[in-house]
Amino acid sequence: MSQFFVRRLILLLPVLLGITFITFSLARLIPGDPCFAILGEKATPEQCQAFRERQGLNDPIPVQFTHYLGNILEGNFGKSLKDSRLVTDIMLERLPMTLEVTAGAMLFSTTFGILLGLISAVRRNSAVDVITMMGANVGVSMPVFWLGLVLAYVFALTLKGTPLWIPPSGRLSSGLTLAPLAQTYHLENLQGPALALVTFFSNMVTFNALVSGRGDVLRDALWHLILPCVAVGTIPLSIIARMTRSSLLEVLGLDYIRTARAKGLLERTVIFKHAMSNAMLPIVTVIGLSFGGLMSGAVLTETVFALPGVGTQLISAILSRDYSVVQAFTVVIALMFVLVNLLVDFSYAFLDPRIRLQ
Amino acid sequence: MSATPQTPTVLTVEPLLQAAPRTPLQNVLRRLVRHRSAQVGMVILGFLILVAVFAPVLAPYDPVKVLKDVKTRLPPCIHLLGCPADQPEHFFGIDGNRRDLLSRIIYGSRLSLEIGVATVSFAIVVGAALGAVAGYAGGWVDNVIMRLMDVLLAFPSLLLSIAIVAVLGPGLINALLAIAFVSIPVYARIVRASVLQVKEQDFVAASRALGASALGILVTHVLPNALTPLIVQGTLGIASAILDAAALSFLGLGAPPPTPEWGLMLGEERNSVFNAPHLVFLPGIAIMLTVLAFNLIGDGLRDALDPRLSQSGAKQH
Numbered sequence: 001m002s003q004f005f006v007r008r009l010i011l012l013l014p015v016l017l018g019i020t021f022i023t024f025s026l027a028r029l030i031p032g033d034p035c036f037a038i039l040g041e042k043a044t045p046e047q048c049q050a051f052r053e054r055q056g057l058n059d060p061i062p063v064q065f066t067h068y069l070g071n072i073l074e075g076n077f078g079k080s081l082k083d084s085r086l087v088t089d090i091m092l093e094r095l096p097m098t099l100e101v102t103a104g105a106m107l108f109s110t111t112f113g114i115l116l117g118l119i120s121a122v123r124r125n126s127a128v129d130v131i132t133m134m135g136a137n138v139g140v141s142m143p144v145f146w147l148g149l150v151l152a153y154v155f156a157l158t159l160k161g162t163p164l165w166i167p168p169s170g171r172l173s174s175g176l177t178l179a180p181l182a183q184t185y186h187l188e189n190l191q192g193p194a195l196a197l198v199t200f201f202s203n204m205v206t207f208n209a210l211v212s213g214r215g216d217v218l219r220d221a222l223w224h225l226i227l228p229c230v231a232v233g234t235i236p237l238s239i240i241a242r243m244t245r246s247s248l249l250e251v252l253g254l255d256y257i258r259t260a261r262a263k264g265l266l267e268r269t270v271i272f273k274h275a276m277s278n279a280m281l282p283i284v285t286v287i288g289l290s291f292g293g294l295m296s297g298a299v300l301t302e303t304v305f306a307l308p309g310v311g312t313q314l315i316s317a318i319l320s321r322d323y324s325v326v327q328a329f330t331v332v333i334a335l336m337f338v339l340v341n342l343l344v345d346f347s348y349a350f351l352d353p354r355i356r357l358q
Numbered sequence: 359m360s361a362t363p364q365t366p367t368v369l370t371v372e373p374l375l376q377a378a379p380r381t382p383l384q385n386v387l388r389r390l391v392r393h394r395s396a397q398v399g400m401v402i403l404g405f406l407i408l409v410a411v412f413a414p415v416l417a418p419y420d421p422v423k424v425l426k427d428v429k430t431r432l433p434p435c436i437h438l439l440g441c442p443a444d445q446p447e448h449f450f451g452i453d454g455n456r457r458d459l460l461s462r463i464i465y466g467s468r469l470s471l472e473i474g475v476a477t478v479s480f481a482i483v484v485g486a487a488l489g490a491v492a493g494y495a496g497g498w499v500d501n502v503i504m505r506l507m508d509v510l511l512a513f514p515s516l517l518l519s520i521a522i523v524a525v526l527g528p529g530l531i532n533a534l535l536a537i538a539f540v541s542i543p544v545y546a547r548i549v550r551a552s553v554l555q556v557k558e559q560d561f562v563a564a565s566r567a568l569g570a571s572a573l574g575i576l577v578t579h580v581l582p583n584a585l586t587p588l589i590v591q592g593t594l595g596i597a598s599a600i601l602d603a604a605a606l607s608f609l610g611l612g613a614p615p616p617t618p619e620w621g622l623m624l625g626e627e628r629n630s631v632f633n634a635p636h637l638v639f640l641p642g643i644a645i646m647l648t649v650l651a652f653n654l655i656g657d658g659l660r661d662a663l664d665p666r667l668s669q670s671g672a673k674q675h
Contacts, residue, residue, distance in 0.1 A: 018509030029525045137395070137657075141650035143601055145608050146624055146642030149631045157632050292514030299517065300605055304628065315609050318524040330521045334513045341512075 008345050015338060023331040024068050027323045028061075075196065077328035082320050087328045090313060092196060095332070096204035097171065097309035101298040102291070104225050105233035109294075110287055113237040117244025117283075122271065124249065132241060139238030144297040148231035148304035155227060166226050169306040171205060173220050178205060184212050228305045232297035236290035243286040247279040254278075280351050288344030292337045389662035396658020402651035410468040417461035418449075421618040425456050431627075431634040451636045454627055455616065459637065462618040463644050469619050470648055473534060473603045474596035480538040482592055485545025486584070490576050492546065493553025504550065507543035515540045516602055523611045530619070533612035537602045541595055548591060552584035590660045597652035604645050620645045 035048035043051070052058050056067055071077065077087035116136075120129040156168035167173065181202040182188055182195070190198055202208050206225070209218035251257065252275055260270045299311030306312075310329055317325035380388070390396050409416060419425065432452040435441035450459035492503040510518070522536035556562060556579055565575050604621025606612035608628075613619035615626065620641040627637035 014505055015508055015512050018505065019512055022509060026521055026525050137653060138650060141646050141653055143604055143642060143645050145605065149628060149638045153631050153635050296514045296516035326521060326524045330517060333517055337514055338512050
């Protein structure tokens, strides 16, 4: 089995190299001189020459790429052209928000997608099945940003004044604050990767509130996450529900299920113990593949709910031609996507003993 | 008794009325037309095509014309449904720039269909070419092309489109190029799989021995094999291209104002969702119905073209 893991990791290397090369190339393809973008239109030729020497832009492309690769491995993504802040700091601020929305959406879509798909398969051709599958077809066809706006209208305006009201924007209600973890746990002397890690988790409001014992902030943060997570998770929910139904129906038609039923096993034992374990492989694949869609959905939905995540930062960076931010966020998101797909590949070995024994 | 020659009685049996056996294409079309979801999809798509074709006739106003004597963000006004007669009739209301929303949505159907068909056509042509070269050439050529496709597939498609638009600059053509580029790997893989399936077969070797060129073999033998999955994936690809284009326009990276693009309409009016919800709901419903139509037809095509169904169908004859 370790051979399986090692082989998968080795196969990943050219893909990782390709991702970094594409993001490197994208930045170099942006029209215009980066010197004028950073130093301003009035920069002199001498200043630009000195700038290019400092940034290594006069080096051959393979040398520039090697430096770029080395910087990525060190977590150094350069500075934002817009406000000269370290891109790493911007990422540590913004990424946790997006990951919270993505994780929440994944939990929502996986839980309810598998549940609905299971009910549809077990009660095939019933009203529940027909309605669920019609809903899934409609769900897959909805633009996520439109769904976010519709949910905001329904839960923030139509249901205002009722217990079902949910706030339509922002991370926390006004008046609620949360201290950074470094301050709460007196870790101000931390530096380097340790500080980066603490900052990252500090900016993950739900995690921070949980470990800081701030139940009020945790409840408020989760409350503000409901609408974005439901909006982002609806499309993957529909896909997972359809896949669960078709995968389970395929398995339920097999001979060994007929045998299990003939033996007199309870239907829930047949489904949960015998059928679902074999039906899970394609479902897990779809869950893994939907991660990319969840990230994209999170990027879009943040602009709807005014959440301070990757999405709002990325769009702002594109419109202001801040290519170092665009480059950094693109490579990090792609790397996360690849990592999730790798975890999905690894999960096959646990779900299917035949793969383990190969 | 004299033996008289008897005319042998010939019992002629009228051949049973046998319908000519259906061609595979007829079988597929029959299954598609009987597929319930595909029926819904085809009705919606048919309606959409009619709206797009007859847009200049159906739209009451020019989609980009700023109307005078109307307030911004007026709600829908239909006199038959009780809207006062002194108010100007606008079935879908007026947007924030004092343009008729119904006209913009009607013309938007043209743009959406053009976007979907154009991006998928480009992606299929380029993807098929790359897949065919990769599969037929094999060796390092196959490896290089397919590893490049793997890398492109490693990115979430919308995010890669956003990154490409960041390079090319916002605009409708750049957005379409980005979406098409990102879709290429899917079609490359489909065609490559078909090439690999077919290229080692005897009839291909025979064609080669008879002097057929590689291009001739690809066109005559390989591409017909790849047609089925290409058609299914292409139909589903149109749906996702329309969604991606709407997303890019929503973010301000696609069609520029005052183009009547549904995603752009949503993006421009996103802050009006509470005071003028019709400006958000209606373009979104239009996007959803269009994408739903292509998804349902794609699902129907996939079922209709399923070889397992075609085998069972053949047995009935």
